[in-house]
Amino acid sequence: MKPWVRWVISGLGIVVALLGLALALGGVKLISLGGSWFYLLAGLAMIATGWFVFRLRAPALWVALGLLVVSGLWSYWEVGTDFWQTVPRVIVFLFIALGAAIVSPVLVDKSGKPALRWQPAAALSVVLAVALVALFANMFRPHPTVIADAGAKAAVIKADAGQDSGNDWPAYGRNTEGNRFAQFDQINRDNVKDLQVAWTYHTGDLAVDGKEYQVTPIKIDDTMYLCTPSNIVIALDPTTGAERWRFDPEVKDNFGNQNWKRCRGVAYIDLDQTPPPSWRVTPAADQTGTDGTAPVAPASGIAAAICHKRIVTTTVDARVFTLDAETGALCPDFGDGGYVDLLKGLGPTAEGSYYLTSAPLVAEGIVMIGGKLNDNLTVGEASGVVRGYDVASGDLVWAWDPSRGATDSSPLPEGEIYKPETPNFWGTAAYDPELGLAFFPTGNQTPDFWTGNRHPYSDEYNDAVVAVDVKTGQERWHFRTANIDQFDYDVSSQPILYDLPKADGTTVPVLIQLTKRGQIFVLDRRTGEPVVPVVQQPVATDAMPGMNVAPTQPHSAISVGTTPFKESDMWGATIFDQLYCRIQFKDMRWEGEFTPLSDQKRTLIYPGYYGGFNWGGGAIDASTGTLIVNDIRMAQWGRFIKQDAAEKIGLEATTEGEYSTQTGTPWGVERSMFISPLGVPCFKPPFGTMTAIDLNSGKTKWQVPVGSIQDAPVHGIVPGVRIPLGMPTMGGPLVTGGGLTFFHGSLDYYVRAFDNDSGEELWRGRLPVGGQGAPMSYIGKDGKQYIVVVAGGATRTGTNDNRGDDVIAYTLPGNVGQ
Template identity: 30%
Template sequence: MQFLPSNLISISSVIILASSVITANAQGWPSYGGDNGSSKYSPLDQISAENVDQLEIVWEWLSLDNATVASNLADGNNRAVPAGYKATPLVVDGIMYVSTSFGRVVALDAANGELRWSFDTRAWEAGRPMNLGYNTRGVAYWARGDKKRLFFATYDSYLWSIDVVSGTPDENFGDAGRVDLTLGLGREFDRQLYGVVSPPLVTNDRVIVNSAIHDAPSSIEMPPGDVRAFNPDTGEMEWIFHTIPQAGEFGNDSWEDGSWEYTGNTNSWTIMSADDELGIVYIPIGTPTNDWYGGKRPGDNLFAESLVAVRAETGERIWHFQTVHHGLWDYDLPAAPTLIDINVDGRPIKAVAQISKQGFTYVFDRITGEPVWPIEERPVPPSSMPGEVASPTQPFPTKPAAFEPQGISDDTLIDFTPELRQEALQIIEEFDYGPLFTPPTLRGTIQFPGWGGGGEWHGAAFDPDTGLYYIPSASVPIVVQLREARRQ
């Protein structure tokens, strides 16, 4: 049994900005995380704790999706509504670029909200996307001399190149301005199972694209979650990184019984990061098909739930670290890795920090992949499910400390009153429970943190002036109950 998040239904999408943010941000916000290292940091100091309560709305822009939603509802199409509005705008040279839930891209004057242009990919006409519905996270900006483009990957599986001045597709890119992302993956599959939600990552003249793939709790086969790089001028594919290693590739032997041939997902659905100077891309990868039962994919399953560093120019793997072996908990790496320059015991380190759903922060030398602090393999509970062979150990960082409670025991329950304490004890006795990495069962297992984290999409932020790392986190337990599959 899989537990999916409730969809957020939004009829109007509004961007609200204070003018002091716009005028002060001379550096702009050229990528999803502020920079390709996903620091989410701005040195601006005009807004502070002393004056934040004085901010006023100076303009607002109503999404062009609103008219489409109203028309759909009038026609009785209640499913064709956005699943919230989650895009992060970019600001470059005083112009704001943002995508909408239905797959439009707009350019706004950042000072007053005036619409400069809009382009409609008409992605929503392909039907409601899998998983979280109509949802986009943003666009990517690229410039070489006078040539300036936005790259937008859509949930109907196209990569678009759009001229930032005219708002029209680049006719020299792919097929009339777009590339079909369902091609070149080595398998045929239903395109309704595949799409993209995150913005591409643009670095070293490569447009790097990941994927969102349908999470189906009863499936064995799904599309592959390979990461690909495209030429920003022509749209030609420059390289592909197989997140499930193919025959002869490193890690293929971690997929036993030939399971690498049919298993899918293992995709990077969140934000990727890059060190532009080093020419390295950092890819956070998710769980294989399916999230909760791995009996049809025995082995450790590289590069699932791994942070992988590859060369931006070629896609060659430099190093990797698997945070979960043979995942059974939907513990995808959920957020962009953060590039941080730190000093440990007098030694300067170019590091990368990766937060996780289970509440860990993994910190590595971003050049070599060596852990900055030891990460220990510790014993974890076995699985009782027929055909399932859970990994006997999982990696536990020794530093930093976990930012979420992990696992369930009598000691973790509330004790505000004796009555509440007794009720909590009665509730957990209806299920199996235990420490972190307790596998799912037929009875139902309390998983804490659940699939929603811990860490999630929003990721973390790093302040280079103070050395502080900020992590928004959610304490959300779930119950995962497996059921015997119906025999065909």
């Protein structure tokens, strides 16, 4: 043996021994916390292997092979056949065994006999190398967490689903029911692979400096409408992408919106079809129709002439305005010069704190408005009042205030202020025209993490679904999805309305509410009573002095990603960062969901406060009753810290960052993602999935990971390889009659089409940058079906790199536009 070969082998032995020492020491720490003994024993075996390799002794091979076998058996005992949990448990030991096999002919026993001669050593090395290659090859294919039944096909139970919206996409969720279902089947399972870009439009409002594109466009007749993060409203030709008009409301920067600009959608109304309150007259007894409705006063004036069809939207500096849908001109009869100031009645703390990001609901001539508030900075934030405005005049018609609840929804007299510190509504509402009810989800009284100052009415309406009469704002019912929320689990996704079939052939009108907790509540939308069982489960209550916590929390029989963590769920790219994560997990407070924060040590927060299900919501195949949802699976940790102590160690206060002052409460809160030193999550993949649920049975039909690591930077390094771990998602899905689910809210730069029956990815189109919104679909005047996505960059990158302003339409070849 040449001297340099010997030194190389001996050097590798030293490296293995040192790594084994690190593993063993970490194993001791884990054992001291009550954790697994495997890491100590594996570390000792690695030390022995390294020592024997250093000395060129034959036992190195047998110890290495034994460690590999034991690690495989231990892995199966802990996690079964779960691929991504198996990888870090065995891959390092597989490398060590392969190395030992390769050098085994020079490893000798006491008699000088080699551990293996060259031929068997080569054969063993090939076997181990093939196993290693197979392991790596399997990293490049998705691993479903729930596999669809072979040949399963959803039965059609409502053949005319989606027909009421014709060829259009007339509202944020396609309709006021929020189902995001388009009945079009021109693009289907068989031909989706042929999709091509039909046209691309650039808005000119680049998603930089805190701007994010989260918009879903709408399409009415022969025009598409969308908004940019700066609330610029744009009208396009839906078959060519040519710009028809644009309007810029010139939003003003303030403390709250300067780094937080979004516009998720606009609304539309034809006043001739749905007269607003200001166009209605009080009927005489003999004038009232047989249905009890009042006759409609004729429109008059210049405004009515130009604004019968209106686009309605809001701004991040707290205004609502309406535009003529045909010309883009402001409607002069609306509010003051075309605008209504939404800060009116909210008091001195509202400016810079209260602003709007989501698409408004317009129904029965009412514009229904809620707003976002800064989280966790201070007490005394403005009211979360939900208001209904006349869509023609801009007059305030009603105001539902959590502090008054069901007792009174009349607007306050001029000059009075709605009571501050109430739960707010910052998403998009849904509406049932048969019941005349609008449904909206609420958030929490801020600050989110300290509950010692909560008002009784805040606890009553936190994280709730509220049903109100859309014409009067009078509350019909409300349902809480959490009791005394201490983790920012505000409910933000648009409720989905669906008529659930029963065994006797009748249907129950239900509301489906997705939550950040991963719970899916299915309620009778007439009464708010659960249709799918809900139970109150005990949770930990060992809270800080002064905190008010609930002893139980509601859990639905349908949920996604809610299984409590255990030590074996901790993950890492290798055995070493997996060990680190297990130590961190065992060293945290964790008694399951809603374990209260402490000032003594970090508390694990799971489900995380980004979701579960965030504002993007879900979709339902209304023809089959299949609910399709994308979720986020990211755990966080948090702990209380005195504000002066945080200042001393240099923590910078923000609403969304790692430290918030919670000024006016005894404690600030420090929090962050639960990740390893390598920058990857400390818990098992997937970190984001697409799930199909049969609402008739409550059964999960399939669940697949969504997104790869390809474009997600880790410590500034972009992997560039498409390994479909399943990454955190944003935005929502689109479901079509072609048996497809479209989605583009992953961290990699793709729009995808999934088979609704199996979850199989049938098509993938590369985007110029990432996306965050929800796709939409329509039939153009050319008779072709289009799929449209808006891509401005993946969510919360923290930089201005890889940002865009792209509106992209896809269609089948044969008549592709320019």
